[in-house]
Amino acid sequence: MVRTLARAAPRDKGSRISADVYRQLAEFRYRIRLFLHFSEEIARSKGIEPQQHQLMLAIKGLAKDARPNLITLSERLCLRHHSTVELVGRLEKEGAVMRRRSERDGREVLVELTPRGEELLRQLSALIRQELMVTGPALSKSLRAVLAHAPVEARKIHA
Numbered sequence: 159m160v161r162t163l164a165r166a167a168p169r170d171k172g173s174r175i176s177a178d179v180y181r182q183l184a185e186f187r188y189r190i191r192l193f194l195h196f197s198e199e200i201a202r203s204k205g206i207e208p209q210q211h212q213l214m215l216a217i218k219g220l221a222k223d224a225r226p227n228l229i230t231l232s233e234r235l236c237l238r239h240h241s242t243v244e245l246v247g248r249l250e251k252e253g254a255v256m257r258r259r260s261e262r263d264g265r266e267v268l269v270e271l272t273p274r275g276e277e278l279l280r281q282l283s284a285l286i287r288q289e290l291m292v293t294g295p296a297l298s299k300s301l302r303a304v305l306a307h308a309p310v311e312a313r314k315i316h317a
Contacts, residue, residue, distance in 0.1 A: 179307050186300040193297060196289050200282060206252065209235070213245045214254060214279045217271055226269050227260070254278055 201211035232242040254275030260266035
């Protein structure tokens with residue numbers, strides 16, 4: 159993630175960003191935050207913390223060829239290894255995930271959802287999809303507005 163930010167950083171400190179672009183960025187950030195707030199609150203209403211929900215979603219949503227090990231999950235959550243281990247431990251105590259040693263390499267620890275975790279994630283995902291049906295169009299519209307100016311701004315920044 160840091161590499162992406164560094165690549166996008168303005169090279170010319172004197173580049174100007176229009177008031178419209180600031181407004182569009184602020185609106186987009188607001189729409190993201192509304193969605194994240196809903197997602198966080200819905201997780202708490204089900205008795206788990208938002209990062210625990212994110213971990214369960216990361217496990218379930220991995221690409222078919224990806225392995226749900228602590229390194230991959232840490233990367234997907236943008237967390238340090240020890241923080242991911244703590245999250246897994248808390249979800250394990252709740253009965254939502256379990257750890258197992260890889261059959262390929264006994265040093266590798268894989269994290270899997272339990273039936274309880276699967277059901278909890280299903281409930282949360284259904285509620286979040288419903289919310290996205292309502293709020294998604296405004297989020298999408300705000301992103302399109304930001305991107306509509308991106309090529310022009312990118313040319314100004316990198317000129």
